[in-house]
Amino acid sequence: GDPPIYRFWKDAFKAQEQPAPSSVTAQMVETTAYALLTTLLRGDGDYAKPIIKWLSEEQRYGGGFYSTQDTINALEALTEYSLLVKRLRLDMDVKVSYKNGGALNLFKLTEDNFVGRTMTAPLQDDLYVSTGSSTGIATVNVRTVYNTIGTSEESCNFELKIVPKRDDGRIRREGEPLGRLEACAKYRPSAREPRSGSAHAVMDIGLVSGVEANPEDLSTASIQEWFFPYWLYMTELQYLLFFIFFCALQLASGVDQLIADYEIKDGHVLVQIDSVPAHKFLCVGFRISQLFQVGMLNPATFTVYEYHAPGMCSSSSH
Numbered sequence: 001g002d003p004p005i006y007r008f009w010k011d012a013f014k015a016q017e018q019p020a021p022s023s024v025t026a027q028m029v030e031t032t033a034y035a036l037l038t039t040l041l042r043g044d045g046d047y048a049k050p051i052i053k054w055l056s057e058e059q060r061y062g063g064g065f066y067s068t069q070d071t072i073n074a075l076e077a078l079t080e081y082s083l084l085v086k087r088l089r090l091d092m093d094v095k096v097s098y099k100n101g102g103a104l105n106l107f108k109l110t111e112d113n114f115v116g117r118t119m120t121a122p123l124q125d126d127l128y129v130s131t132g133s134s135t136g137i138a139t140v141n142v143r144t145v146y147n148t149i150g151t152s153e154e155s156c157n158f159e160l161k162i163v164p165k166r167d168d169g170r171i172r173r174e175g176e177p178l179g180r181l182e183a184c185a186k187y188r189p190s191a192r193e194p195r196s197g198s199a200h201a202v203m204d205i206g207l208v209s210g211v212e213a214n215p216e217d218l219s220t221a222s223i224q225e226w227f228f229p230y231w232l233y234m235t236e237l238q239y240l241l242f243f244i245f246f247c248a249l250q251l252a253s254g255v256d257q258l259i260a261d262y263e264i265k266d267g268h269v270l271v272q273i274d275s276v277p278a279h280k281f282l283c284v285g286f287r288i289s290q291l292f293q294v295g296m297l298n299p300a301t302f303t304v305y306e307y308h309a310p311g312m313c314s315s316s317s318h
Contacts, residue, residue, distance in 0.1 A: 006057075007050035008032040026066040029058055033073035040080050052081055056139055067308055090114055092134040099126040158198075158304045159186045161281065162205075181205070181213075182285035185304045187278040197275035200260070200307040203284060205269040206300035210292045213269050217286035218262045259284065267300075272307065 009031045011024070032055060039048045055074055058065060065071040094107040094116065101124070107116035121127060129140050165180040183205045187198040207213060261272040269286070276282050 003046070004050045006054040007047070008054045009035055025058075026070040029055070029065050029070040030073050033070065033077040036077040037080060040077070040084060045084075048081060052078070059139075059141070069308070089135055093132050094140065095128075095130050095132070096121070097128050097130075098124070099128055101125050157188055157306075158276065159188055159281075160184070160302055160304060161283075162302045165285075180285060180287050181207075182283050183302055184281040184283040185276050186281045187276040189278050195278050197277045198306055199275065199309070201273050201276045202305055202307050203269075203271040203273065204301070204303040204305075205271070205284075206302060207267050207269065207288065208300045209267070211288045211290050213264055214287040214289065215264060218259065218264070218269065218271070276304065 008028060010028045032051060036048060036051045036055065039051065055078060058074075060066070065074050090109055090111050092109045094109060095103060096105045096107070096119070097103040098121075104121055104127075105119050109116060123144065127142070129142075161184040163182040163184070165182060183203055185201075185203065187201075189195060189198075205213075259271055260274055263270045271284050273282070273284075
């Protein structure tokens with residue numbers, strides 16, 4: 001019969017169809033990558049081609065896969081394949097067009113121009129990507145972007161809050177200028193997990209159009225924790241004792257835990273945190289400044305997920 005188009009491995013006892021990438025998807029990629037390495041050791045190029053095709057199409061936008069481990073294994077296998085196959089001289093025309101609306105763009109890829117620039121294509125029709133009589137191997141990544149209103153209840157791994165504030169730190173009311181943003185998360189362990197914090201986590205804080213985050217705040221910011229304002233109901237002596245106890249607690253337990261890493265990229269603030277606690281909110285705040293005014297603002301997203309399990313995430317809009 002005809003040779004297979006795709007070849008991959010999965011656990012027969014897992015769900016047949018996954019509506020979204022998950023740990024099952026990551027295991028499929030990792031297992032298939034190991035199978036490709038074994039196939040390459042045997043020197044069976046024909047058997048490897050459907051595996052290469054499946055792995056290439058499983059790559060997420062930007063080149064990664066679903067977790068750190070499966071990305072390492074898959075890229076190792078793909079690199080090993082590229083070293084074994086005969087190098088082809090890149091001379092390729094890649095045509096992007098609508099099914100009924102005609103051509104959109106033509107990318108000419110050569111040895112000196114091997115990366116095409118991104119383009120935006122409104123999805124008013126089906127997209128077709130094709131190549132003519134040419135040599136080389138090219139990969140096309142397509143990202144579909146759409147706006148939707150979500151809530152923090154889309155998944156229950158994290159409870160999220162995002163609080164817009166004024167320059168003086170007070171909560172911003174409708175119509176007041178926005179000077180600061182505070183993003184907070186609390187981990188929700190499952191019934192089978194201990195009541196402890198999450199693993200290494202990432203906060204992905206989207207910014208609305210026309211504003212930027214202050215990198216100085218992020219480079220020196222500490223992870224804040226919310227406390228009930230007991231001091232409003234204390235006598236002067238009680239307040240003094242509470243202040244001494246609170247300072248001692250900070251020194252003993254390291255409440256001023258610094259952000260592990262951060263990055264500002266494409267309108268998103270990405271903050272890496274060692275752990276998100278399960279018993280209280282953990283907040284990251286930073287100043288923002290307006291670059292230009294925007295007439296109709298689309299909601300920005302705030303997403304939190306565990307670094308090694310991006311499928312376990314929660315999202316909200318602000």
